[in-house]
Amino acid sequence: MDINDVRGLGTIFALFSFLCIVAWAYSSHRKNRFEDDGMIPFMDEDDDAIDKKAIDNSVEQKNANDDKGSE
Numbered sequence: 819m820d821i822n823d824v825r826g827l828g829t830i831f832a833l834f835s836f837l838c839i840v841a842w843a844y845s846s847h848r849k850n851r852f853e854d855d856g857m858i859p860f861m862d863e864d865d866d867a868i869d870k871k872a873i874d875n876s877v878e879q880k881n882a883n884d885d886k887g888s889e
Contacts, residue, residue, distance in 0.1 A: 851879070 842848070 843852075
């Protein structure tokens, strides 16, 4: 095994990691989370008081989803 084999394996590992991240980001399980997070900059201060409960629920759901993988 020479250095070119190591470089090839490194490239394959990097490509595999990239594809896993893309699959995670575009999975349907994350769609609602990313849509909610994407609307945060557009929220008004008045809407903040109304939607604070929705954001808190979203945060709790995110934490619940993140904890599922660590079990």
